[in-house]
Amino acid sequence: MQESNVNQQPKSYADVLRETQQEEFPLLSEVTRGLVEEPITLMNSIYDEDGVVVPCALPDTMWKSLPQMISETLSLYDDTDIRTMLLMALMPTLGSAMSNVRVRHGQRLYSLGMMNICVGPSASGKGCVGDVASLVDGINKIICEESAQAQADHRKRHTRYKRLSSQLNFAAKGDVSQLVDVNDIAEEVDEPQAPLRRMHKLPAKTTAANYYRLLYANGENISYLHIPELAEMSAANKGSFGDFMYILLAAQNEEQLHTGRKTDDEDYLIEHTRLAMAATGTMSSVREFIPNLEDGLSTRFLYHNLPAKSTVRGEMDEATAEAFRDVYGHHRGVLTDIWKELRPFEGKADEELPRLIISDEQREYIDEYYRQLVSFVALALPDKDLRAPILRSRLNLYRMLMIIAVLRRYEELGSVEGMFGEKRFAVSEADLKWGLAYIFYCMMQTSTIYDRLRREECEEPKRVNISALAFAQYLPQCFTTAVANEKGEELGIKSRAVSYHLRTLCVKGYIERIRQGVYRKVVKRVSRKNRLAA
Secondary structure (H helix, E strand, O other): OOOOEEEOOOHHHHHHHHHHOOOOOHHHHHOOEOOEOOHHHHHOEEEOOOOOEEEOOOOOHHHHOOOHHHHHHHHOOOOHHHHHHHHHHHHHHHHHOOOOOEEEEOOEEEOOOOEEEEEOOOOOOHHHHHHHHHHHHHHHHHHHHHHHHHHHHHHHHHHHHHHHHHHHHHHHOOOHHHOOOHHHHOOOOOOOOOOOOOOOEEOOOOOHHHHHHHHHHHOOOOEEEEEOOHHHHHOOOHHHHOOHHHHHHHHOOOOOEEEOOOOHHHOEEEOOOOEEEEEEEOHHHHHHHOOOOOOOOHHHOEEEEOOOOOOOOOOOOHHHHHHHHHHHHHHHHHHHHHHHHHHHHOOOOHHHOOEEEOOHHHHHHHHHHHHHHHHHHHHHOOOOOOHHHHHHHHHHHHHHHHHHHHHHHHHHHOOOOOOOOOOEEEOOHHHHHHHHHHHHHHHHHHHHHHHHHHHHHHHOOOOOOOOHHHHHOOOOOEEEHHHHHHHHHHHOOOHHHHHHHHHHHHHHOOEEEEEOOEEEEOOOOOOHHHHHHO
C-alpha cells in the first residue's frame, strides 16, 4: 500500500489565517499554543487512497494532555488516525455515564448527551469504536438487572392481585368457604401496572416505537446508543424508523417529544430527550442517513473522517491483550463507580445537580473566540456554510469541558468517594484552550464532510417518475433487457424500476417475452366500439 501524500488544504486557508491572524483572529493562534505549532497544523490534510481530501490526525500533544482515563485508552492504539477517531467516540460514551450533571448554555441547563459520527471506508479500522462503547457495559448490566427484578416483582404483585380479586368475588356471593385470608378483603388493591423495560445501551436496530418507549423509561437519565454501521438504520423499514429522525433532531437541545398511539399505554411524553450516540459508517451510508444539508439534521453531529487505509489490528500477543483487558476493565469500573456516585441525585431539580461553572472572563473569552471563528470561516470558506454547525458546537464544547472537569476531580481525589460533595466544577485555562482548539479541528472535519455530501448530491443523477406505459413508448418493437436498462439509465430510471415496468407491461399484455431477456411489443386490436368512439 502506497503512502498517502501529505498536502495542505487550498492555499486560501493558510494565507487568510497567516495574513490576518494577528489583527483579526489572534485567538485562533492563542488557543492552540502549547498544543500544536500553529492552527495551520489542524488544517493540514491528506489525499487518501480514494483521492478524497480528509484532515490529518491530531498531534499527540492534543490527547496526551487530557485526563488519564482518556490518554491511557488512546495510547493502546498505535495508529494516529484511529486514536483521533476514538477520541471523537469517547466523548459521548463518557458523557452517558454522567447523567446527573449539567452544563449551562443560554438560559437552560443541559446534560452531557453528545452525538458523534465517525466516517470511514470499509476495512479502515472504524470498528474499534466498539471497544470504547464497552466502557459503559457495567452500567448497562446494573440497569438491566434492576429492570428484570422490577419485572419479576410485578409478576408477583399481579398474581396476588388476581387472588384478592377472586376472594372479593366470592365474598360478594356470600361464599366465604373460598376465602384464603379474610383480612385481605379489607385491603384496597389496584391492579399493578407493568414497569417498562429499561437499559442504558439502546439496541442499534429496533423500531421507532421501541426507541420512544426506552427513552421514556430511562426518564431523566441519558440513554446511550452505539450504531456499528449507519447502513443498518438506513436499510431498515422506513415506517418503523421514520420517527427516529425526530429523536435525533430533539436530542441535541433536549427538546420535548410526544408520541400518541392507539392505546393509552403507548402514549409517551418525553420531557427531555437525552441521548448520547457514537456511530460509524461509510460515506455512502452517511449520505443515506443525512439526505440533505438543509433540514438541520447534519448540524446535530460532530464528525471524524478516517482515511481509506487498512489499519485493522492484527493478532495480539499475550502482553498486548492483557493490557487491553487491564485498561478497559479498570476504566469500566471507574465509570460505573462514578455513575453510582451520581445516583442519589436522581429525581432532583436541575439546579440542585452538580454542574460546570465558567467564570465571566472565560465566557467572554469563548464569546470572542466564536466570533473570530465564524468570521474566519466566512472569509476563508465562503461556500461551506458552516455557521450553523459552529454555533451548535458551543453546547458540545461545554459538555466536553464538563467531562474533562469530572475526570480531573477524580484524579485529584484518587477515588470517587466525595467527588460530588462540591457541586461546582471549574475548568482550567489549559483545558478550555484544548476544547476550543478541538472545536476548531471538528469544524475542519465538518467542512470536509459537507464537501463530500454536496459533491455526491451534485453527482447523483436525477430520478424521474415515469409510468410503465410511458416507458414503453421509448422502447423499440423488439428489445432486450440490456436495451431497456440502457434506455432507463438515459431517462434516470433505476434498473429495479425498469424490471418492475417490464413485469407490469407483460402482465397487462403490452409486451410479451419471446425468450429469456428478449421482449416484443404487442399490437393490441382496437374493438369496433372504440373505433366508432374515435
